[in-house]
Amino acid sequence: xxxxxxxxxxxxxxxxxxxxxxxxxxxxxxxxxxxxxxxxxxxxxxxxxxxxxxxxxxxxxxxxxxxxxxxxxxxxxxxxxxxxxxxxxxxxxxxxxxxxxxxxxxxxxxxxxxxxxxxxxxxxxxxxxxxxxxxxxxxxxxxxxxxxxxxxxxxxxxxxxxxxxxxxxxxxxxxxxxxxxxxxxxxxxxxxxxxxxxxxxxxxxxxxxxxxxxxxxxxxxxxxxxxxxxxxxxxxxxxxxxxxxxxxxxxxxxxxxxxxxxxxxxxxxxxxxxxxxxxxxxxxxxxxxxxxxxxxxxxxxxxxxxxxxxxxxxxxxxxxxxxxxxxxxxxxxxxxxxxxxxxxxxxxxxxxxxxxxxxxxxxxxxxxxxxxxxxxxxxxxxxxxxxxxxxxxxxxxxxxxxxxxxxxxxxxxxxxxxxxx
Amino acid sequence: xxxxxxxxxxxxxxxxxxxxxxxxxxxxxxxxxxxxxxxxxxxxxxxxxxxxxxxxxxxxxxxxxxxxxxxxxxxxxxxxxxxxxxxxxxxxxxxxxxxxxxxxxxxxxxxxxxxxxxxxxxxxxxxxxxxxxxxxxxxxxxxxxxxxxxxxxxxxxxxxxxxxxxxxxxxxxxxxxxxxxxxxxxxxxxxxxxxxxxxxxxxxxxxxxxxxxxxxxxxxxxxxxxxxxxxxxxxxxxxxxxxxxxxxxxxxxxxxxxxxxxxxxxxxxxxxxxxxxxxxxxxxxxxxxxxxxxxxxxxxxxxxxxxxxxxxxxxxxxxxxxxxxxxxxxxxxxxxxxxxxxxxxxxxxxxxxxxxxxxxxxxxxxxxxxxxxxxxxxxxxxxxxxxxxxxxxxxxxxxxxxxxxxxxxxxxxxxxxxxxx
Numbered sequence: 001x002x003x004x005x006x007x008x009x010x011x012x013x014x015x016x017x018x019x020x021x022x023x024x025x026x027x028x029x030x031x032x033x034x035x036x037x038x039x040x041x042x043x044x045x046x047x048x049x050x051x052x053x054x055x056x057x058x059x060x061x062x063x064x065x066x067x068x069x070x071x072x073x074x075x076x077x078x079x080x081x082x083x084x085x086x087x088x089x090x091x092x093x094x095x096x097x098x099x100x101x102x103x104x105x106x107x108x109x110x111x112x113x114x115x116x117x118x119x120x121x122x123x124x125x126x127x128x129x130x131x132x133x134x135x136x137x138x139x140x141x142x143x144x145x146x147x148x149x150x151x152x153x154x155x156x157x158x159x160x161x162x163x164x165x166x167x168x169x170x171x172x173x174x175x176x177x178x179x180x181x182x183x184x185x186x187x188x189x190x191x192x193x194x195x196x197x198x199x200x201x202x203x204x205x206x207x208x209x210x211x212x213x214x215x216x217x218x219x220x221x222x223x224x225x226x227x228x229x230x231x232x233x234x235x236x237x238x239x240x241x242x243x244x245x246x247x248x249x250x251x252x253x254x255x256x257x258x259x260x261x262x263x264x265x266x267x268x269x270x271x272x273x274x275x276x277x278x279x280x281x282x283x284x285x286x287x288x289x290x291x292x293x294x295x296x297x298x299x300x301x302x303x304x305x306x307x308x309x310x311x312x313x314x315x316x317x318x319x320x321x322x323x324x325x326x327x328x329x330x331x332x333x334x335x336x337x338x339x340x341x342x343x344x345x346x347x348x349x350x351x352x353x354x355x356x357x358x359x360x361x362x363x364x365x366x367x368x369x370x371x372x373x374x375x376x377x378x379x380x381x382x383x384x385x386x387x388x389x390x391x392x393x394x395x396x397x398x399x400x401x402x403x404x405x406x407x408x409x410x411x412x413x414x415x416x417x418x419x420x421x
Numbered sequence: 422x423x424x425x426x427x428x429x430x431x432x433x434x435x436x437x438x439x440x441x442x443x444x445x446x447x448x449x450x451x452x453x454x455x456x457x458x459x460x461x462x463x464x465x466x467x468x469x470x471x472x473x474x475x476x477x478x479x480x481x482x483x484x485x486x487x488x489x490x491x492x493x494x495x496x497x498x499x500x501x502x503x504x505x506x507x508x509x510x511x512x513x514x515x516x517x518x519x520x521x522x523x524x525x526x527x528x529x530x531x532x533x534x535x536x537x538x539x540x541x542x543x544x545x546x547x548x549x550x551x552x553x554x555x556x557x558x559x560x561x562x563x564x565x566x567x568x569x570x571x572x573x574x575x576x577x578x579x580x581x582x583x584x585x586x587x588x589x590x591x592x593x594x595x596x597x598x599x600x601x602x603x604x605x606x607x608x609x610x611x612x613x614x615x616x617x618x619x620x621x622x623x624x625x626x627x628x629x630x631x632x633x634x635x636x637x638x639x640x641x642x643x644x645x646x647x648x649x650x651x652x653x654x655x656x657x658x659x660x661x662x663x664x665x666x667x668x669x670x671x672x673x674x675x676x677x678x679x680x681x682x683x684x685x686x687x688x689x690x691x692x693x694x695x696x697x698x699x700x701x702x703x704x705x706x707x708x709x710x711x712x713x714x715x716x717x718x719x720x721x722x723x724x725x726x727x728x729x730x731x732x733x734x735x736x737x738x739x740x741x742x743x744x745x746x747x748x749x750x751x752x753x754x755x756x757x758x759x760x761x762x763x764x765x766x767x768x769x770x771x772x773x774x775x776x777x778x779x780x781x782x783x784x785x786x787x788x789x790x791x792x793x794x795x796x797x798x799x800x801x802x803x804x805x806x807x808x809x810x811x812x813x814x815x816x817x818x819x820x821x822x823x824x825x826x827x828x829x830x831x832x833x834x835x836x837x838x839x840x841x842x
Contacts, residue, residue, distance in 0.1 A: 019749040024745075028481045028483070030481075033483060038484050039484045041479075041480070042475060042476075046475050047471070047480075051468055053659075054468040054658070055463075059449070059462070061458060062449070062456065063459050064791075065659065066460075071660075073660060085651070087588075087751055095622075097707075098518070098709075099568050099683035099707055099708070100682070100708075101681070101706055104678070104679055124641045128693055129693075132682055132688075132692060133681045133682035133707060135695070136695040137679065137681055137706075140677070140679060147567075147730060153693060164741075202465075225600060231708070237479060237712055238474075238478075238487075238492060238711035239708045239711045240712075242707075256561070257525070257562060257565040258686040259557045260522070260554045260557060261521070261552075261557060262559075264553070267553075269796060271553060272553055272556050274553075274556070274557040274560055285519060285521050285522055285558075286519030286520055286521030287650070287652070287660045287661075287664060288658045289661060290660045291471060291659065291660075291661075291710075291713045291716055292656070292710030292711070292713040293660075293710070293713075295712055311658055320809045333833055353614060358797060364656060365485075370485075372484065372692065375691055379789075
């Protein structure tokens with residue numbers, strides 16, 4: 001067995017086939033950024049792209065840029081790029097609005113399909129540990145629909161077991177996060193989708209915590225719909241627009257209540273009568289934030305250039321190393337690893353718990369190692385292969401060891417909570 | 422009577438109290454921009470603001486900027502600025518999402534109020550000539566609600582007459598554009614709101630074509646709700662986020678189906694149970710496009726510095742001049758003015774028709790005078806007092822005269838339609 005020390009980590013960095021992608025991002029100096037699962041860093045060229053959109057497109061061509069700069073087509077143009085990253089296939093994906101809103105649209109559309117195909121099915125299942133906004137949006141939809149529509153929450157174990165209890169003939173739709181945002185648990189898309197279809201329900205995946213971090217084959221899995229954001233592992237910028245994917249055979253069955261003019265078959269005829277566009281434009285609603293959307297293209301282009309299998313290999317190697325170091329170097333402390341040990345069950349983050357998690361993370365951030373904290377007691381570390389190396393993981397765990405061994409977290413300044421953590 | 426010629430227009434420009442605001446905008450050279458009612462031009466500082474957000478906030482402070490740069494609070498921060506422009510009052514307005522989506526949220530909330538206050542009222546009235554997206558969204562909502570909810574369209578004349586026919590005891594909500602986007606007709610907010618309330622219905626105003634162009638006193642008018650965009654007369658940038666206003670006494674009755682985590686009382690507790698925030702945060706849904714939203718602040722700040730009464734005076738003077746020149750200089754041609762002559766009925770644009778309207782507008786744009794075209798046969802000219810002068814209006818009508826007198830529009834290159842006009 002080779003010695004596990006910083007030199008060994010540096011050696012792995014020297015032979016890392018993804019090492020050059022570090023140059024595609026502008027990170028502040030003296031920083032180890034382990035929060036790319038919350039907000040990816042800025043790609044090279046992002047500021048220049050914004051400058052171009054504002055000075056040349058908006059500033060010079062003004063209203064003409066809706067055509068000449070391709071603004072009107074950006075949701076579809078960027079959608080094609082997302083489709084390539086998530087295995088969607090051409091003509092299946094748009095970038096628009098927010099994940100929450102796209103989820104509402106897609107869930108509405110799925111329930112309308114089921115109202116035709118299986119009208120007695122009115123239950124939506126989702127994980128109790130799904131990102132809360134997904135649950136809230138589904139509940140908002142069920143409440144709006146009335147007529148017996150309801151949301152039921154299931155535990156992660158129920159999902160991985162193939163819904164032995166929950167999958168009744170009342171279930172219309174299952175909405176699942178692909179990776180649990182707190183624990184980093186990854187759900188198998190193909191087998192889970194098959195189990196849901198065998199139960200007679202439709203499935204929608206939320207890819208916020210997986211797209212850009214691992215290989216996804218939406219079309220191959222047989223999934224019905226998916227949504228996700230572009231600002232985590234896809235590095236699109238703060239609050240950059242989200243996306244909606246719909247299986248090719250369902251695109252023209254997509255009928256949604258947020259039927260704004262961007263979804264109209266002939267939007268510039270300005271008819272008072274609504275008719276949805278053929279194809280993916282029917283997932284849209286209103287006028288999109290062009291500066292944010294244009295900047296998001298930079299991150300998608302980086303993701304489009306990488307071999308996602310290589311990303312996944314390195315992601316698992318980084319998280320294996322992180323787990324090994326936590327176990328070997330922090331064993332004197334009440335630290336627990338909540339991320340699954342099996343590769344097949346693990347996304348691209350490692351989460352650990354400690355009773356003083358919040359203060360520990362604050363102390364870590366104070367020395368330029370940026371992860372984040374989620375209730376209860378969870379320290380999250382996003383492991384992003386494009387700009388993190390093995391020595392970064394070593395340094396992170398060593399910093400944790402220093403903070404724990406010397407109780408450096410036990411300082412009032414690390415215990416004050418801001419509005420957003 | 423003074424002679425009406427270019428020199429007289431130049432003289433008026435020299436004494437224009439708003440002339441200095443021209444310096445707040447960066448317009449391309451040799452351009453007369455009459456499309457600010459579709460997309461306002463870029464304010465000075467917009468590119469620098471984007472640079473700051475991308476390089477300093479996103480680039481350097483990364484995830485920390487949600488707190489340190491005030492990203493999380495931007496919807497409310499910008500909302501306060503919009504409230505000042507539309508007479509909303511503090512704590513009543515957020516900037517978020519798109520006009521169409523905000524309209525859906527607010528209409529849903531209004532109908533939920535009526536379901537308690539007047540449950541038999543299930544009809545939504547709106548203008549047949551409202552911007553089509555508003556109609557489509559209301560129809561999408563009514564279809565989703567089922568149970569007898571329906572949208573009925575009324576003519577503008579019915580609105581100005583106070584709804585003698587349409588206001589039955591079935592009407593729950595009236596959604597009205599404040600200014601007709603095609604004709605430029607302005608509806609009186611106070612008297613119309615009173616008529617609607619007298620009929621037992623709630624009212625929502627769409628301010629897309631009025632906010633920033635004239636004085637608005639939402640709170641004083643007694644209106645219930647309003648929505649609007651920031652990219653027309655508020656110069657926020659292409660597709661910059663929209664806003665929602667709710668009367669102060671209704672803020673905490675606002676209950677909407679798009680109940681994402683940004684509307685939650687305690688979003689960072691990450692509870693699976695939804696509870697709306699007290700106050701305006703409950704109008705929100707998901708994570709907002711921060712670059713576009715930050716840039717929008719520049720335009721709001723310009724609007725916040727002007728005396729809107731002065732803006733209105735000049736707007737009417739510009740449109741009076743435009744109408745007078747069209748009547749006197751284009752009288753040999755089949756041109757009709759569709760914008761009302763009465764000041765009280767006129768927004769901040771003049772629309773004229775000509776059977777060859779599309780080709781004429783194309784010819785005009787080719788010489789750097791940018792208005793736009795809307796079906797059927799309508800040439801729209803937005804008259805924006807902050808960066809247009811009286812000589813610009815003179816030059817525009819003279820260019821029109823040249824194009825018409827010499828049939829310069831009769832060229833195939835002016836007759837080809839793009840995807841977006």
